Amino acid sequence: MKLTTARRISQVFFFALFIWLCAVTTVGEKFWQQRGWSVNFFLNLDPLGAIGTVLSTHKLYAPLLWSLITIILTILIGRFFCGLVCPFGALHQFVSHFAHGKKTAKLISLHKYHKAQNIKYYILIILLVIAGLGGSSSLMIGLLDPIPLFTRSVNLLILPIIGTSTKITAINRFYQTSLLTLTVFLTFVLLNFYKPRFFCLFICPLGALFGLINRFAILRINRNLSNCTNCKLCNSHCQGSCEPAETIKLSECLVCFNCLDDCKDNAVDFNTAKSETIQVSPDLSRRGFIAAAFTGLLTLPALRLAGASYKDSNLIRPPGALPENEFIKRCLKCGQCMRLCPTNVIQPAGLEAGLENLWTPVMNNRIGSSGCQLNCVACGYICPTAAIRPLTLAEKLGKGDFGTKGPVKIGTAFVDRSKCLPWAYGIPCLVCQENCPVSPKAIYTQPDDDKTLLRPYVDPQRCIGCGICQHECPVGSKGAIIVTPDGQSRENKFFL
Amino acid sequence: MTQNKISRRDFIVRCTKAGFSAAAAAALAGWLYESDPAKLSVQFDNIVDVMNYSTPSVAGKTMSIVIGPGRQTTVTKAVELLGGMERFVKPGENVLLKPNVGFAMPPRVCATTHPDLIAQVTKLCYQAGAKKVFIADNPINDPKSCFELTQIASAAQKNGAEILLPRQDYFKPITLKGAELITNWQILYEPLKKVDKVIGLAIVKDHKRSIASMSMKNWYGMLGGNRSIFHQDIDKIIVELAMLIKPTLVILDGTQVMVSNGPTGGSESDLKQANTMIASCDQVAADSFGASLLDLKPQDLPYLVKAEKLGLGTTDYQSLKPLYAQVTGAG
Numbered sequence: 001m002k003l004t005t006a007r008r009i010s011q012v013f014f015f016a017l018f019i020w021l022c023a024v025t026t027v028g029e030k031f032w033q034q035r036g037w038s039v040n041f042f043l044n045l046d047p048l049g050a051i052g053t054v055l056s057t058h059k060l061y062a063p064l065l066w067s068l069i070t071i072i073l074t075i076l077i078g079r080f081f082c083g084l085v086c087p088f089g090a091l092h093q094f095v096s097h098f099a100h101g102k103k104t105a106k107l108i109s110l111h112k113y114h115k116a117q118n119i120k121y122y123i124l125i126i127l128l129v130i131a132g133l134g135g136s137s138s139l140m141i142g143l144l145d146p147i148p149l150f151t152r153s154v155n156l157l158i159l160p161i162i163g164t165s166t167k168i169t170a171i172n173r174f175y176q177t178s179l180l181t182l183t184v185f186l187t188f189v190l191l192n193f194y195k196p197r198f199f200c201l202f203i204c205p206l207g208a209l210f211g212l213i214n215r216f217a218i219l220r221i222n223r224n225l226s227n228c229t230n231c232k233l234c235n236s237h238c239q240g241s242c243e244p245a246e247t248i249k250l251s252e253c254l255v256c257f258n259c260l261d262d263c264k265d266n267a268v269d270f271n272t273a274k275s276e277t278i279q280v281s282p283d284l285s286r287r288g289f290i291a292a293a294f295t296g297l298l299t300l301p302a303l304r305l306a307g308a309s310y311k312d313s314n315l316i317r318p319p320g321a322l323p324e325n326e327f328i329k330r331c332l333k334c335g336q337c338m339r340l341c342p343t344n345v346i347q348p349a350g351l352e353a354g355l356e357n358l359w360t361p362v363m364n365n366r367i368g369s370s371g372c373q374l375n376c377v378a379c380g381y382i383c384p385t386a387a388i389r390p391l392t393l394a395e396k397l398g399k400g401d402f403g404t405k406g407p408v409k410i411g412t413a414f415v416d417r418s419k420c421l422p423w424a425y426g427i428p429c430l431v432c433q434e435n436c437p438v439s440p441k442a443i444y445t446q447p448d449d450d451k452t453l454l455r456p457y458v459d460p461q462r463c464i465g466c467g468i469c470q471h472e473c474p475v476g477s478k479g480a481i482i483v484t485p486d487g488q489s490r491e492n493k494f495f496l
Numbered sequence: 497m498t499q500n501k502i503s504r505r506d507f508i509v510r511c512t513k514a515g516f517s518a519a520a521a522a523a524l525a526g527w528l529y530e531s532d533p534a535k536l537s538v539q540f541d542n543i544v545d546v547m548n549y550s551t552p553s554v555a556g557k558t559m560s561i562v563i564g565p566g567r568q569t570t571v572t573k574a575v576e577l578l579g580g581m582e583r584f585v586k587p588g589e590n591v592l593l594k595p596n597v598g599f600a601m602p603p604r605v606c607a608t609t610h611p612d613l614i615a616q617v618t619k620l621c622y623q624a625g626a627k628k629v630f631i632a633d634n635p636i637n638d639p640k641s642c643f644e645l646t647q648i649a650s651a652a653q654k655n656g657a658e659i660l661l662p663r664q665d666y667f668k669p670i671t672l673k674g675a676e677l678i679t680n681w682q683i684l685y686e687p688l689k690k691v692d693k694v695i696g697l698a699i700v701k702d703h704k705r706s707i708a709s710m711s712m713k714n715w716y717g718m719l720g721g722n723r724s725i726f727h728q729d730i731d732k733i734i735v736e737l738a739m740l741i742k743p744t745l746v747i748l749d750g751t752q753v754m755v756s757n758g759p760t761g762g763s764e765s766d767l768k769q770a771n772t773m774i775a776s777c778d779q780v781a782a783d784s785f786g787a788s789l790l791d792l793k794p795q796d797l798p799y800l801v802k803a804e805k806l807g808l809g810t811t812d813y814q815s816l817k818p819l820y821a822q823v824t825g826a827g
Contacts, residue, residue, distance in 0.1 A: 007695070027641070076515065170661040171639060297756040369638040373600050375645060404610060430705045431724040437599065439762030445704060454704065472636065474724035 003257040003270065007083060012089040018042055018087035023386050024155045027342045027378050035380075040336065042087070043384040046147040047071050048206045049332050052139050053385050055132035056329035063388050072212065079210040080216040082200060083239065083255035088150040089200055093239060093256075095189055096196030107115065107236040111195060117201050117252060118283040122292035124208035129296025136325075139385075143203050150402050152359060154187040155339035156348060165199035173316070174367050177348045177359065197239055200254065208282075211251035215280045222262075222275040227267035229463030230243070234259035244268055251282040306354050313353035316363040316465065316485045318346050318413045319372060319408045320380040320391040323490045330387035333359035337388060338381040345467065346379060361388070363410065365467030365483055372410060372466040374437040398468055404465055411465030412487040413442070413458050421478035422455040432456050433468035434482045443469060443481075460487060502554060509629040540671045540680055548742045549694040550777065551584055558816045560778040560783065564823035567751050568616040570773035574747070575620060577819040578775055584744050587617065587625030589692040594743075596698055596714050597648055599635040599760055600641040606752045607761045608642070609697045611651035613749055617697060618655040629655075630688035633717040634662040660687045668700065675736045677729065688741070696746040696779065700770075700786045702758030706730045706796055708790050709759045710783040711746040711776075711797030712738055733801040738808045748774040748782045750789045780809025781816055 024032055025039045040063060043049060047067035054060055070081055082089050098108060127141045142148040156175040163169035175181070191198035201209050221244055223234070232245040237259075242252035244259040259268045310317075310324055318337060321327050338346045338361055344366040350358040361379070365371050374397070380390040391408060394400040398407035413432075417423040422430070425446070433456050436443040442462035443453040458481070465483050473479035485491075502510075519637065519780050560577035564570040574579050595609030603610050608627035610679055614631065635642035639661050643649040652659050655690070666686035672678040680756045688694065698714035705727050706713055715737035726733040752787045758764040770789045776782035780803045784794035794811035796799045 028644075167663070167665065170663045370636060373637055373641055375600060375602070376641065382677045413790050420568075427728050428705065428730075429724075429727045431727045434727075434759060436736060437601075437760050437762055439757045439760070439766060441760070442758055468637070471722050474722060474727065 002261065007255075007257050010084040011093070014085045015087045015090045017084060017153065018150070019357070022151065022159060022339065025155070025336060025339045025382070027340060027376075034222040034340065039224050039382065040384045042147050043332065043334055043336070045070050045081075045085075046206065047147065047208055048141055048145045049148070050331075051346045052128070052131045052141040053330055055128060056139050057326070058136045061330075061384075064178045065385065070391040074214055074428075075161050075216060076216040077219045078209065078250070078253060078255050080255050082207050082208060083169045083257070083492070086146060086206075087252070088146040088259060089197065091150070091189065092192050092197045092199055095192040099193040100196060104233065104236050108232055111235050111238045111241050111243075113241050113246075113249060113252065113268060114195075114201070115283055117241065118288070119202050120204055121211065121282055122288060122295075123203065124205040124212075125289065125292040126296040126299060127205055129293050129431075130300045132327075133297070133300060134306075134385070136300065138328050139330060140334065140394060141205060143355075143358065144203060144204055144331070146199070146204055148332045148334040149184070149188075149407070152333060152335040152348075157181045157185060159375050161341070171344075171369055173177070173344050175348055176364060176367060177350045179350070180350065180358070180452065195241070196241075197254075199242055200239070201252075207254075211282050214250060214253075215379075218272055219270055220250060220272075220275065220278070221255075221268065222272055222273045223248065223277060224267045224269065224273070225276060228264050229265050229267075231264070233262045233264065236262055249278050250278055250280050253384070267337070272438045274275060288352045303354055303356055308353045308356055308357075310353050311485050312474045313349075314484055315353050315357060315360070316351055316364060316467075316483060317488070317490070318361050318379045318388050318476075320377070320389040321361075321394055322387060322389060323492060324408075327387050327490075328356065328360070330385040331360050332385055332387075335359065335465055336382045336384065337361050340378050341368075342376060342378060343370045343373055345370070347470075363467055363483070365470035366478065368471070371468035371471045374466060407438070407464050409487055409489045411482045411483045412460050412463050413465065413467070413469055413481050415456055415458055416480045416482055419475050420456065421475065422453055423481075426453055428453055429474065430454060430456060431472050431474060435468050437466065437468055438462055438464060461487050463487075500689050501764055504711045521788050522628075529788050534624050539705070542669060543671045543673060544740070545673050546739060547688060549744045550690070550742050551693075551744055553777060554579060554583070555562075556817055557583075557819070558778055559774070559781050559785075559813060559818040560771045560821070561818050562614070562775075562821045562823060563771055563775070565747060565751070565769075566612055566823070567612045567773065570751070570771075571619065571747060571775070572614050573821050573823050574773050574775035575745075577821060578745075578777070581620040581624035583691055584695070585621050585624040588627050589625075590630065590690055590692040591621045591626045591628060591744075592687050593621075593631045593652060593734055594694060594717065595633060595648060596632065596694050596709075596717065597639075597642045597646055597719065599638045599761070600635075600637040600645045601762065602645060603647050604756055605761050605764060606699060606767055607701070607759065608646040609648065609699055610749060612672055613747070615651040615655050617695065617747065618652065618657045621695075623657065629657040630660050630687055631657050632660040632662070632684060633733065634668075634684050634720055642723055660690075662720070670740075672736060672740050672793060672799060672803065675739065677733050677742060678736050683720045683740075683773045685718060686707055687812070688718070693744040694741065696743045698748050699754070700748060700750045700789050701754040701761070702766075702790060704758075706734065708783075708792060709718045711748050711779040711788040712783050712799060712803065714746075715741055716740040722826065731802055734799040735801065735802045736805065739806070743779065744777075745774055746774075746779045748776070748786050750774065750786060753789045755790060756820055776818075778809040778816065780804055780811060780812035780814075781818075784811040785813045785818070 044066040050064035050067040239256035240254040668685035703709040
């Protein structure tokens with residue numbers, strides 16, 4: 001079998017596996033639901049998540065140890081992940097193949113090395129500096145890391161569209177940042193029309209990481225100059241634009257094996273030979289490195305100058321989310337919790353609390369089938385970096401060993417008396433009281449002055465902020481009973 | 497600059513093409529032209545009268561009350577007293593069971609219809625020759641989680657009943673003749689359309705707004721849309737639902753009664769052991785007796801009084817001469 005055939009099989013397999021693993025990320029026990037499937041397989045193999053969280057938290061969360069396999073294999077045989085495994089890369093390769101014709105001369109010029117390909121290294125440096133800043137760091141790598149990016153795009157865009165249009169899923173799913181998710185995803189896919197695998201060549205910080213660590217690769221693409229007729233055909237389908245016909249840029253080589261196929265003179269091979277025309281390290285300058293590091297140092301403090309706090313923007317984190325500064329150091333923005341959440345209440349944040357919080361999980365009680373369900377702890381068990389800590393049901397509900405600690409509080413509900421039907425208009429209602437799931441209820445009633453009508457009150461001690469009341473409130477817009485992050489368990493309590 | 501002049505022939509061709517294009521655009525505009533702006537008036541489509549699933553009444557066999565600790569034995573006895581399931585379900589008929597699946601809570605807190613009851617009634621239907629038993633509800637919490645956590649899904653699966661999750665395409669806007677609230681309102685219509693018989697399986701629960709949630713309140717689960725708005729006039733919506741759906745039979749489970757913190761409960765301390773199972777062809781009568789399990793009189797529940805006035809049933813359940821029995825089996 002030709003190596004390119006093997007590569008294609010591998011790409012199709014991993015692409016299908018990726019989509020399958022996203023699709024089965026739903027609560028349930030059927031084979032097409034999340035039973036024993038290792039649904040974080042790709043996120044665990046992604047070393048950028050591991051390195052990013054190591055820089056930000058100085059710890060390696062257990063499942064991320066899998067990424068060591070990727071790192072070691074890359075050191076030995078180069079960027080196999082990009083060429084053989086990466087599902088986002090496979091998508092780009094497919095679109096590029098569709099987008100450009102078969103004219104060899106055009107293809108050769110299309111696949112020329114561009115010195116702007118080193119931008120991705122600078123992007124990597126900027127993101128790693130932001131992750132490693134020290135006390136105030138933030139894991140923003142997930143914005144561009146292809147595995148979280150593609151996971152998010154499939155979870156929050158592709159699968160909901162398929163589910164709604166084919167009626168495969170009984171209940172439609174909604175995600176509030178769909179426009180942004182679509183724009184980013186479609187932009188990167190359509191840029192393949194401008195240059196094949198545009199994202200991989202110019203943007204991908206994961207590819208950049210591989211480009212930095214593949215320099216000692218034992219197996220490499222080599223051009224045997226004694227056989228070579230200098231026809232340049234090996235450049236014509238080169239996925240990394242690393243120019244095997246010139247001085248091959250090893251750091252750019254995606255191990256796609258196309259050059260082996262294109263060579264008619266048996267001059268190109270993937271072996272351990274010592275090559276005469278090879279550039280091992282990427283086109284990085286010391287000046288560029290310093291500029292990128294400086295940009296990274298400046299970026300996060302600059303973003304935070306906007307003064308947008310998650311709390312004032314009403315970003316309510318899912319139950320089990322770590323304290324905010326720890327949470328933001330771990331969240332990959334992969335959207336796994338949003339996909340798994342059975343009620344669809346976990347939503348991606350938009351830009352309301354700045355770029356730093358974009359696509360982080362928040363609760364929107366007005367979307368989905370019903371607030372945060374009392375007897376559910378799914379989100380903590382899927383989070384690949386434990387930004388949302390796995391909780392047992394006993395810990396969430398404050399039962400058993402956790403009896404003295406009390407239940408995990410997500411936030412607190414406030415009755416908006418200017419909108420609440422009994423309070424504002426003297427109309428009977430009490431939907432919120434009826435649906436409060438804690439026992440004894442956190443929403444209680446008292447009669448009005450004429451003793452003809454019951455009005456709802458919230459007991460902040462008992463309220464866990466599940467948002468079921470806000471979901472069911474008949475008043476439009478945000479409802480007349482509104483949950484805010486106040487009083488949440490993961491913060492020091494100064495009031496409530 | 498010298499430019500090639502267009503030939504006469506080319507000029508005519510170009511003019512003809514332009515002329516046809518312009519004419520086509522004008523014709524299309526004329527065809528689509530709307531002189532009056534769209535009207536704001538609401539269309540009342542799908543006007544329906546009562547959806548009647550009842551069977552002919554048999555004198556003296558309208559209501560039965562069975563005392564005992566086990567739901568499976570009490571419900572079997574209660575139905576037997578009324579003439580057995582064969583009276584209600586004929587061979588080859590499709591049956592819809594409408595339990596209360598409102599909340600994603602485990603069966604031990606009794607906020608939802610107990611899976612044992614679902615299992616037994618499904619069995620009785622199949623023994624009577626039912627072709628297919630369906631189970632449907634539009635819960636308050638996430639539907640799929642509700643069916644699973646209440647163990648109604650597993651009880652259904654074990655006994656061959658099919659769960660119909662409230663998919664968006666199962667709903668249909670309905671206008672009930674003579675109704676004020678059910679006008680153009682989304683109803684879980686598809687399951688009702690599929691079947692020949694409908695059996696309500698409700699529980700007795702404390703409920704702040706309607707005072708008690710029993711057989712009649714159980715039909716609230718057939719409403720879709722932003723149904724919370726009906727809490728402003730909850731008695732009227734309960735009565736209108738009784739006008740819309742006339743069930744074959746209602747079974748009211750008072751084995752464990754939720755006396756406080758309803759209708760969600762959440763703790764076993766909210767429950768009272770009452771060991772009572774009611775089967776009735778008259779849901780007003782069933783609820784009138786059920787009220788006594790919460791130490792209430794029928795007159796305490798405005799929807800029962802209203803329903804009786806409209807001839808939907810009687811609050812004087814004693815007049816139906818209910819059949820009493822006592823069973824001991826715990827099953």
